[in-house]
Amino acid sequence: MLMKNKSIWLDVKNKALKRVTKDLECDTLVVGGGITGMSTLYQLRKNNVKALLIERNKCGEGVTARSTAKITYLQEKEYMNIRKFGKVDLAKGYLESQITAVKELKRIIDKENITCDLKKSESLLFTNDEENKVKLLEEYNFLKESGVDAEFVENGENFKYAIKVSDTYLFHPVKYVIGLKNILQEYVYENSKLEKISREDGICKCYVNNHVIKCRHVVIATHYPYFILPLLFPFKNHVETSYVGAVKVREFKNVNAINIDNETISYRYHQDDKNNYLIYLTNSLASPNIKSIKDNFENLKKKYNFDYVWSNKDIITNDYLPLIGKLDEDDDGVLLACGYNTWGMTNATLASMILRDIILKRQNKYIELFRPDRLLSWNKVVRFFPDAYGSVKAILKSNKGNVNNRRVIYTKLDGKNVAIYKDENNKEHIVLNRCPHMKCRLVFNEVEKTWDCLCHGSRYDIDGKCIEGPSNHDITFKDSEEN
Numbered sequence: 190m191l192m193k194n195k196s197i198w199l200d201v202k203n204k205a206l207k208r209v210t211k212d213l214e215c216d217t218l219v220v221g222g223g224i225t226g227m228s229t230l231y232q233l234r235k236n237n238v239k240a241l242l243i244e245r246n247k248c249g250e251g252v253t254a255r256s257t258a259k260i261t262y263l264q265e266k267e268y269m270n271i272r273k274f275g276k277v278d279l280a281k282g283y284l285e286s287q288i289t290a291v292k293e294l295k296r297i298i299d300k301e302n303i304t305c306d307l308k309k310s311e312s313l314l315f316t317n318d319e320e321n322k323v324k325l326l327e328e329y330n331f332l333k334e335s336g337v338d339a340e341f342v343e344n345g346e347n348f349k350y351a352i353k354v355s356d357t358y359l360f361h362p363v364k365y366v367i368g369l370k371n372i373l374q375e376y377v378y379e380n381s382k383l384e385k386i387s388r389e390d391g392i393c394k395c396y397v398n399n400h401v402i403k404c405r406h407v408v409i410a411t412h413y414p415y416f417i418l419p420l421l422f423p424f425k426n427h428v429e430t431s432y433v434g435a436v437k438v439r440e441f442k443n444v445n446a447i448n449i450d451n452e453t454i455s456y457r458y459h460q461d462d463k464n465n466y467l468i469y470l471t472n473s474l475a476s477p478n479i480k481s482i483k484d485n486f487e488n489l490k491k492k493y494n495f496d497y498v499w500s501n502k503d504i505i506t507n508d509y510l511p512l513i514g515k516l517d518e519d520d521d522g523v524l525l526a527c528g529y530n531t532w533g534m535t536n537a538t539l540a541s542m543i544l545r546d547i548i549l550k551r552q553n554k555y556i557e558l559f560r561p562d563r564l565l566s567w568n569k570v571v572r573f574f575p576d577a578y579g580s581v582k583a584i585l586k587s588n589k590g591n592v593n594n595r596r597v598i599y600t601k602l603d604g605k606n607v608a609i610y611k612d613e614n615n616k617e618h619i620v621l622n623r624c625p626h627m628k629c630r631l632v633f634n635e636v637e638k639t640w641d642c643l644c645h646g647s648r649y650d651i652d653g654k655c656i657e658g659p660s661n662h663d664i665t666f667k668d669s670e671e672n
């Protein structure tokens with residue numbers, strides 16, 4: 190099979206649903222049809238809240254579709270990092286929330302009978318570095334003290350030392366989102382983009398496809414909130430990119446693993462109706478530049494003869510905890526959920542339960558822990574500077590665009606700065622050469638054939654349709670008057 194430059198999870202049929210074509214009213218409008226938005230719609234509808242969901246493209250085809258999709262609470266260095274900044278209690282609270290989310294995700298799949306290749310799988314957190322053994326033992330003790338049934342194992346197939354837990358899962362994230370979409374389709378609108386929100390007398394007016402949706406609450410589940418949030422949102426996070434491949438293997442193994450060493454390695458197995466695959470991730474990077482995008486794909490491809498390769502990005506928060514809840518403490522009109530630190534299968538499920546309880550004015554012990562307006566402490570803000578420095582360096586390096594690629598031309602057309610990619614059949618793909626989010630220049634990602642903004646991670650398809658935020662606008666040349 191020829192290698193596909195896209196996620197393995199995107200090889201499924203995803204029937205398009207209706208668009209918004211008239212003014213609507215509801216209690217809660219959920220914006221974004223990834224795992225966060227769809228799980229939230231599910232929890233709200235199950236509790237008789239009149240909720241609707243709008244998705245600007247097709248549900249499940251954003252960041253969720255490019256994940257490795259492990260459902261686990263054994264999460265790289267999360268608890269170690271939280272312990273470093275806060276109290277052990279905070280790490281314990283986060284751990285407990287993740288265990289709750291694993292159980293809830295499994296409960297929903299069973300209850301709704303969703304066919305999404307769910308498999309029980311053991312999770313490993315491992316190291317091959319002798320010096321990291323102590324760290325791993327500390328983590329093991331933390332888990333045991335927190336009541337987790339974990340084992341410490343040595344000299345396994347791919348590791349020297351590892352922590353192992355067994356009550357975790359693997360699944361197909363897009364089949365899961367489509368499963369929920371099928372159950373809830375009456376309330377879901379696709380190809381319907383939120384442009385603007387205004388607030389009047391406790392009512393939100395959401396502008397979508399030239400229509401207005403009036404509601405009491407809006408849940409922003411767009412991965413990276415498309416507008417720059419107040420409360421120093423950019424100081425609370427950075428975006429990290431990783432490179433992933435899937436290769437056919439003979440045997441399916443009930444295992445998923447991630448290491449704690451300098452170069453991140455994460456893998457899992459996947460079994461569909463026909464084949465078994467190993468899904469392998471490496472090279473997590475805070476600030477990719479043009480060269481590193483290419484090099485990272487080249488490095489990845491050296492490892493296996495992959496059938497699929499792709500990249501993905503997630504929001505990393507400065508205190509390693511997700512941002513879930515009200516945008517403004519005194520107002521439950523606008524709510525959001527993001528900043529999952531690459532653990533969005535559990536955190537999206539958790540977010541849906543927290544948001545449900547805020548909207549229904551119920552108690553939930555995690556509301557306080559993950560509120561987006563929590564205060565920043567100095568040591569957390571300090572984390573921002575190396576990342577910001579890395580981003581500025583990457584942006585400056587990439588400012589000239591793909592200078593060594595003869596297929597990419599930067600020029601002016603009709604007085605506008607444009608970028609042109611000439612494909613293998615010499616067909617020209619013309620886009621506006623500025624990211625509408627913060628006006629950064631774009632570079633062409635030759636592997637996935639996307640236009641990428643290196644400032645904040647927005648991505649556009651080859652003809653300029655926005656496929657990942659924070660940007661909320663296309664960069665198509667023909668529609669440029671609208672931008």
Ligand SMILES: Cc1cc2nc3c(=O)[nH]c(=O)nc-3n(C[C@H](O)[C@H](O)[C@H](O)COP(=O)(O)OP(=O)(O)OC[C@H]3O[C@@H](n4cnc5c(N)ncnc54)[C@H](O)[C@@H]3O)c2cc1C
Pocket residue numbers: 220221222223224225226243244245246247248249250251252253254255256257258259260261381382383384410411412415429430431432433470500501502503526527529530531532533534535536537656658661
């Ligand atoms: C390499 C990598 C591997 C990962 N592996 C794992 C893993 O093994 N386990 C795990 O738990 N997590 C993992 N994650 C994290 C997880 O994939 C993400 O955190 C999660 O998928 C985010 O889901 P979401 O619904 O918030 O975002 P998305 O899936 O991106 O959904 C947001 C949706 O909002 C839509 N949208 C945006 N703007 C608008 C608008 N204006 N109007 C309407 N709709 C809009 C978008 O089109 C999109 O469909 C991984 C992340 C990365 C980067």
